[in-house]
Amino acid sequence: MTQDIRLYSSSQVWDQPMQAGQRNLLKAIQDFWPNDIGSVLDVGCGDGKLTSELVGLGVDTIVGLDSSEEALSRLAVQGVKGDARHLPFADGAFDLVMSTDALEHMPDAEEEAAWSELFRVAGKVVMVAVPFREELLDATTRCTECGNCYHVNWHQRSYDHADLHRRTPPGWQVRSTILTGEPWSAMLPPETHLRRLALHEWSGWEAAICPVCGSRGHQAIVPAALPPLFAEALGADLYKALGDYRMCRSHSEVLVVFQRQISAPVPLRVTQARHHSQLATCIDFERQRSGVDLHPYSQVAQHVLSSEGHWRLQFPLYEPTPALEVRRVPGSLGPLHLLLEDACGILLNGCVLSDGQERAVLPLPRPPASGYYGVLASCAPEEPFASIKLGHGPEVVWAQVPDNEDCAYCEFEHMGLPLFVQITKPTWLDPAALEQPMPPINPTPAAVLSQVLARADQSDGQIQEQYSSHSTELNHLLAQIKNLAEVPPGVCVRTQFDEHLSKTETENRKLDNRTLEAHQEQIEIRPFKLITNLEAEIQRLQSELHTCQGQLKKLSQHLENRLGAATRKALKCLVGKFRS
Numbered sequence: 001m002t003q004d005i006r007l008y009s010s011s012q013v014w015d016q017p018m019q020a021g022q023r024n025l026l027k028a029i030q031d032f033w034p035n036d037i038g039s040v041l042d043v044g045c046g047d048g049k050l051t052s053e054l055v056g057l058g059v060d061t062i063v064g065l066d067s068s069e070e071a072l073s074r075l076a077v078q079g080v081k082g083d084a085r086h087l088p089f090a091d092g093a094f095d096l097v098m099s100t101d102a103l104e105h106m107p108d109a110e111e112e113a114a115w116s117e118l119f120r121v122a123g124k125v126v127m128v129a130v131p132f133r134e135e136l137l138d139a140t141t142r143c144t145e146c147g148n149c150y151h152v153n154w155h156q157r158s159y160d161h162a163d164l165h166r167r168t169p170p171g172w173q174v175r176s177t178i179l180t181g182e183p184w185s186a187m188l189p190p191e192t193h194l195r196r197l198a199l200h201e202w203s204g205w206e207a208a209i210c211p212v213c214g215s216r217g218h219q220a221i222v223p224a225a226l227p228p229l230f231a232e233a234l235g236a237d238l239y240k241a242l243g244d245y246r247m248c249r250s251h252s253e254v255l256v257v258f259q260r261q262i263s264a265p266v267p268l269r270v271t272q273a274r275h276h277s278q279l280a281t282c283i284d285f286e287r288q289r290s291g292v293d294l295h296p297y298s299q300v301a302q303h304v305l306s307s308e309g310h311w312r313l314q315f316p317l318y319e320p321t322p323a324l325e326v327r328r329v330p331g332s333l334g335p336l337h338l339l340l341e342d343a344c345g346i347l348l349n350g351c352v353l354s355d356g357q358e359r360a361v362l363p364l365p366r367p368p369a370s371g372y373y374g375v376l377a378s379c380a381p382e383e384p385f386a387s388i389k390l391g392h393g394p395e396v397v398w399a400q401v402p403d404n405e406d407c408a409y410c411e412f413e414h415m416g417l418p419l420f421v422q423i424t425k426p427t428w429l430d431p432a433a434l435e436q437p438m439p440p441i442n443p444t445p446a447a448v449l450s451q452v453l454a455r456a457d458q459s460d461g462q463i464q465e466q467y468s469s470h471s472t473e474l475n476h477l478l479a480q481i482k483n484l485a486e487v488p489p490g491v492c493v494r495t496q497f498d499e500h501l502s503k504t505e506t507e508n509r510k511l512d513n514r515t516l517e518a519h520q521e522q523i524e525i526r527p528f529k530l531i532t533n534l535e536a537e538i539q540r541l542q543s544e545l546h547t548c549q550g551q552l553k554k555l556s557q558h559l560e561n562r563l564g565a566a567t568r569k570a571l572k573c574l575v576g577k578f579r580s
Helices: 020-031 051-057 108-121 161-165 189-198 228-244 431-435 445-459 462-466 468-484 489-519 527-561 565-579
Strands: 039-043 061-066 078-081 094-100 122-131 140-142 149-151 172-180 253-260 274-279 282-284 302-305 311-315 324-328 336-342 345-353 359-362 375-379 385-390 395-400 408-414 417-423 427-429
Touching: 020 051, 020 094, 020 122, 020 172, 020 253, 020 417, 039 051, 039 108, 051 061, 094 108, 108 122, 122 172, 161 172, 161 253, 189 228, 189 445, 228 445, 274 282, 324 336, 324 345, 345 359, 375 385, 395 408, 395 417, 408 431
Parallel strands: 039 061, 039 094, 061 078, 094 122, 172 417
Antiparallel strands: 122 253, 140 149, 172 253, 274 395, 282 385, 302 311, 311 375, 324 359, 324 385, 336 345, 336 375, 395 427, 408 417
């Protein structure tokens, strides 16, 4: 493997305990482990955190292969230093060949060769695990020395389960597909793109190494909630997009088990999760477990116990004018009270169900506006609410493990193949989203900035009054915007270029494979087609960046005109300090 030796020879990279996602992946590997496996090769084994756990599966021979001597020095089983492109073993040398979280680190040509080698050396089974639908910008940082933007783990691409299925060579079949790992960041990709590419907020990791200049990384900063103008602008378009497509953020890994067609399939016996269907806009207090934290732009309604001891409710906004529907626990007594608020203020505050009333549908006094956390509500835990629903929305599946179990699976189907979703804690799933490919980012940073400008224009002279108590925040925001408007294009969008180029390659593969399925014939991907698509994508991104920067300058001027002379004077000082 050709990753830079500076990163993978670092002891700090390997001096980390097994993370929750790795433990869940290990559990999935154990649960879907095939019968009659006597020998195993783990390609890209690293320090063997997962490899060493295979000993308990009754395997006679376990070999780990990696390019890092530092990693192999920690391996508890037999280790071989090698290259995934040229595995030093004969055809069919191992019953099972596996690779977990290695392929995403490889450049395209190396990854292509590695796939061929995995199937060449395997006699019966190939198991591959890679990050599932990763938003690469989540873990993208900017080098403080040279300005290069890079993924802190040097991931080269994002994967979908369909991408892995298309890797099945003749004579092989997909036996099982399992979603496992741990939840991704609660931040949805459109917000990540806005923060990285427009607000210039980057991720970080102290152990990261810049692949260009070799400088060390920095600690990640926990992001604060978006400023109100940006939060409302993003929410306005984001929930429109989410109405058509929800984003799967509950599982960070996809594990695919390939099996030679000559092998007899063995029935799978895994613990089935308990699950039920429910509208994404509804909180069912009886069947739905409480959450831990509020999520920015939550895709489903949830309730969290606040530090003050009351329920904090969070609702997505899938309708422009939703009605509030409340139900009480059958047979309960007493009036029920609720406080409902959005980005603009309080919508309802008081009694929503009188004593003896079982159900009520209440119209809202005005169309609600989504804030950073959607639409929020509060109620007392002792009041017997059965359910609270804010408008209509898509149907999702809520799943949880049975009593006395720590892991279970929901079984779905994708393109006629079984798809298992690992459940270790109460989780919502959207089967429809798993059937669809990952959508493009919507809204884009440029679209959000257009919304910010439009909202600032609509507010006219009210903006200074609205933000008079937040002058420090506004000054800082304006200084940041002025600075961002002058950031060189190469610095802002280099990572976005790389990601979109990778996605364009993926989309070309998807397009050609759809053609293959339609015509049942092999069609070669023509290089000139890919180059044309990449050039068009670069031109589109350059145009979007130009639009973005123009909007940032307009917003800067718009906000500046609404500040008093004294504030402008202070602002110039802040801008000067910020630039220096």
